[in-house]
Amino acid sequence: MAPRLPRAVEAPQLSLPFDLILAAALGAWHTLAYFYTEAWWLQLGCVALLAWRVSSVAPARAAALGWAFGTAWLIAGTWWMFISMHRYGGLPAWMAAGAVLALSGFLSLYLGAATGLFARWRRGRPLPDALLFAALWLIAELARGVVFTGFPWVASGYAQVDGPLATLAPWVGVYGIGFVVALLGAWVAFAWLQPGRRWVGAAATVAVLALASTVHSSFTRSSGTLSVTLLQGNIPQEEKFATEHQGAALQWHVDGLLAATSDLVVAPETAVPFLPQQMPEGFWESLRGRFATGPTHALFGVPLGDDETGYTNSSVGFAPGRAEYRYDKRHLVPFGEFIPFGFRWFTQLMNIPLGDFNRGVPNAPSFAVDGQRVAPNICYEDLFGEELAARFVDPATAPTMFANLSNIGWFGDNIAVDQHLHISRMRSLEFERPMLRATNTGATAIIDHRGQVTHSLKPYARGILEGQAQGREGLTPFAWWASRFGLWPLLLAAAAIAVACVALPRFARR
Template sequence: MPLWLELLAAAGAGAAHAWSFGNTSLWWVQLLAIALLAWRVQQAGSAWRAAGIGWVFGTVWLVGGTWWLFISMHRYGGLPAWLAAAAVLLLSAFLSLYLAGAMALHARLAARTRLWLAPLFAALWLLAELARGLVFTGFPWAASGYAHVDGPLAPLAPWVGVYGIGFVAAWLGAALGKLLNTGGRPCGWAPLLSALALCVAASAVSEGFTTPTRNLTVTLLQGNVPQDEKFDAARLPAVLDWYADQLQAATGDLVITPETAIPLLPQQLPPGYWDALERQVAQGQTAVLLGLPLGDLDTGYTNSVLGLARGRQPHYRYDKHHLVPFGEVIPTGFRWFVDLMRMPLGDFDRGPLNAPSFEVRGERVAPNICYEDLFGEELAARFADPARAPTVFANMSNIGWFGDTVAPYQHLQISRMRTLEFQLPMLRATNTGATAVIDHTGRVTQQLPTFTRGVLTGPVQGRAGLTPFARWASAAGLWPLLALAAGVLLAAWVWRRRDA
């Protein structure tokens, strides 16, 4: 096949792979996309050609999954359109170098490793995804495992997490690719059948890792404040009044606001606003998780959540740990880039990794802010002590930076994966969506329409207990998956040397 046609096919497969992220019924499209990639890499004939195929596939995949970053940089950050588009493309192209290297190594090792072809491809795919998720603070958005929230691989989540699901999906895709290469001969079926057997076994034993605790009645607020109005002095009083009114009207056990629902420091609020809010909580029965920035010029600023409850002093505080590069923390050497954008409060301090939970009627509610729920291995750190482990997750986000795009639906998909990994419910209070209640099985039980102002009130049932993923990830992070990939690579190399 001519190189230009090879790269065009890789681009099409990468686009199909991106399409499956945010469309959970299309998990099978992702498997076919990976199968096409594996098929062409197996036929590449050289490491450089395989690297080019992998790089084009990965670049189109990431551009298709994160194109909405353009909106935050251009519409709200003030970058020229060409520069914002170039930034998205360059970011995707850079992060795809991991996959390019993985495919090059596959071409080198696969020549005499036919028996290990599918697991070798899966191990290299896993290493590429782990590198993208960990290096330079990590950006694992659109990781392959998220396509399977509603698919047959979902029961693997409490065992191996999203990266483990991606490993199995890559195994299946490579096995399908081998079937294409072998013309459907019996030798091509073994890797496919072995991966399917693993999925069936996991499905049979994935229930019951956590048990129900108490029911809470929760209220989730969705202010739907356009990002370009969030700090507008003329519009801010109406936003503050709306949140004050909703906090006062809320009943039940807990009310949760979005990230930076109050975009000002407490000392910057109108006179009497903060005192009235504290007095209201002290006199009522409803606890509050409130998103706002904290700090000052001398001590630094944090993107934070305050927990207010009757009779509780001092207030509970959670400071965001995993900060967004360029939006909340400025990487070394990139001050010039951030200075081109008009984004307030662009340099925050980092909170602790293993933060305590906010107790509400005996339930331990664990906040996470914005895309922190993208890092399941970091959430797992809170399960190191089972007696203090969360029973409910609460994600507080502002995806208003990315406009009316697929980003809120993708983020909902990510949150659903976390509920499957830990078998805990997730409460999502967001500025523009998707505000929702997700149960411990990944099912959305209630949801507000996106890009509307609204209030969602309903029940959530806490869960106690630890899944296998929570146990090993809290103890060792993602090292077990790295060890798995390294073990497969070592076995394939030994096999190759034996047959040399």
């Protein structure tokens, strides 16, 4: 007679309101790891507790718990959008708060669907169930990051930028790290519910984290060093596009550009706040003439275009002896830089200048600076690693460093600055490329190819940052596969794991 397996421990039954509050609290609490990245372990604990709850309830309730977790996660991680819509956009407070809640709730439907399907398909065995949970989690994150132009802010992998799992970034990118987070958290939870196996998941998780912390792969080599100057104007958002203040804002940035003696000087997004037809007479010609000779190259943000052809959020580069370089932002911010179909009424309620830009071309060329290929990205374009990867198809023209030109003064003095810095650090880890961040209010910094900040300015203060940045050549595994296939390999792998866990009973019952 075959030995009887020990009965799994039953999770306590909770009332629906208490369960929803618990899930929401876990979702909100774990966003602390995106700000205090040294607390990366907090995310693992919160994910484990969510997995524990959804494994013990019916599918409909599991879906509700996943939705509550995701909604609180996004509200806690992106509440600063309220500031841009209310303080600077002029939207009534109740409507701005409602917009943040509606967006967070809508985007959390993906996670709700994932946890609901997990509760329906789970097999009651720790490792297969953990793999199923992680696969569905990954599919939900990919959907949030891609569908409707995508909103991957606070994707789960970003909380691990200072944790041991960060070593996986050059292999699988931020979404792959999120899969591992969900796998380890769920494995701990599901193993704990099995008598005699309670410590298996915890021991395996500790082993994986310890092993990951010892991996220090290097896929790139030095391509030379640039001296760089980064400008941080700290122009208050309410003054940036106000006619009576534009002259002073422009003059500070121009003075910083003209005074630089480094190989490259970078000024932030819309550092020149004028449209071409609004610029003072002779301004453009004199600025271009300053960089026509000498050792210094300049890269700065400026809106370009006209009423007939449309406008672009652009960066322009001036280099000695060459025609001016131009990069037009391609991945635009919904409502702030383009108007989604059917929502013009909403954007008309806000006072946001230049809110409907044209898109730039895909796979734009880099800006050549003394043998280095500097690839600009503007504002939250650096959230989309798969799009930056498109520039790495040809290693001979691939960027040797990135430059992010941002203005997140729209969001006030809050966690958004640190969150965006960690996002840029993740891109440096994925591609093993330095990132130069020139921002209006912060974080202005030089990040090396290991994702470490080597030079930085204090946020919300006017300043000029000078330092060295080492360019890199060569391709990480992530750069290679993402440049050719985008995020499809991750999606297909997640789907295959989910199908295997559901459709292959023998595998699922081991």
